[in-house]
Amino acid sequence: MFNAVTIVGVGLIGGSFSLALKNLGLTKKVIGVSRTKSSADKALGLGLIDEAMSLEDAVRNSDLIYVAIPVDTTIPVMKQIMDLVTDKQIVVDAGSTKSVLCASLKDHPMRHRFVATHPMWGTEYSGPEAAVQDAFTGRTCVICEKEKSDPVIVDIIENVYRQLGMRLSYMDADSHDMHAAYVSHISHITSFALANTVLEKEKEEDAIFELAGGGFESTVRLAKSNPAMWVPIFMQNKEHVLDVLNEHISQLRKFKSCLEKENFEYLQELIEQANKIRRIIK
Template sequence: MFNTVTIVGVGLISGSFSLALKEKGLAKKVIGVSRTAASAQKALELGLIDEALPLEQAIAQSDLIYVAIPVDVTIPVMKQVMDLVTDKQIVADAGSTKHALCLALNDHPMRRQFVATHPMWGTEYSGPEAAVRDAFVGRACVICEKEKSDPAAVEKIEQVYRALGMHIIYMDADSHDTHAAYISHISHITSFALANTVLEKEREENTIFELAGGGFESTVRLAKSNPAMWVPIFMQNRENVLDVLNEHISQLRKFKACLEKENYQYLQELIENANKIKRIIK
């Protein structure tokens, strides 16, 4: 599908994306652009990329430029990328927020070559070592502002994600950020807060290690996520995150009040209502 693909950032998402492209024969060559020489070298050693180059040299050789870096640096880097591409190249990103980026690129003369995407997958790990095979199988990929992109570019990006095992959802950028706050961003805040709660109240690390069962591990897993990635996400999606965080705090207060007032009937009702999520998530 592509002769040469450049991944800007050589971490979890881009590294997994590159592995999938290589294994499915969708790219003959993958070039990596990294902020650090150490990450680029590790990506080479792991076979995630075939060559490491500076941004301008990489873009000059590429059919597809795939940007997967923290959202606070995505906008300036994307502007650099868009200034360098031609109408024969496609640019896509994998960022967890979309409104700010789409707004920043809205009037760029090469806007139609950009496809705004968010593959809805990730782990708590980061860096090239975190890349895994078959990462995207069965997951959703959101494409935003489809109508502002060249139809041929959109079709090709859709083909790539579908070949990786994903299904496509279309949204405007604002809706994406709202739903991402509800489904993804609040989960991370909750996990960070729970980890801090346990670290504050349970001083014996050995006890945490020995007693932590599956429920605790799965709930607090996201607390291991990289702050360099998540602080910028919370900053860019601040209003939506605050909205869902206020509702979450309200729900926690209900549980607290039930215990304080020994209102166990209402506590059962709260849990039974929460059980309705089983209709959606099996």
């Protein structure tokens, strides 16, 4: 059990992580650090945190500091935190990109007290009110650059994530960012683009509401995601996102060509090829 855990960014991920720690009895106290007073007040009101503090005070009073904020603000905040921590504290992040962050901290004298992680879960919602119970159960958490962290604290964090019900996977930072682009980041771009396509072509909002079926709803669900979170992710992971985006555009062109040329035999082949995803995702 931790005496006190600080959550920097008590939103969807940070708030859900706090709920999990509290439910499992893994900490005596949760301290919240929020960008705005209104966010801190919401987190307090929802019982996600026990107290709100400034970053400096929170770090000084915590055993574990868990950072779950947009990736562009993570780097300067992490540098502040790493300058404050001692060899008795643990720092963990939950960001969706890893290469830029890990590179920025590689020469920090306290790098060994940091564990780079990415719990692969999320929804289209944000803020303290988006936090949910049992969010991480059955999901995968990626741990990057494990060898650069103190083995003792890696064991502690691995145990925490396992108690949350997560599977663990290990990658270097660049491999993580590449795979995240393929299975997460492109899904969001596709959803944003599809939503814009429909909003551009279908001017009748009532028609969208009335006729949109389950397939459309599930495909554009991610289009409701917060741009303040996703623009920095796309910026930091630009090269990998461009790579997968180019392939995605190529695949779309194949479908377009089939329809233009009435090549329905090849269209069926494309769909049958896509059906093979059933072997991986049930």
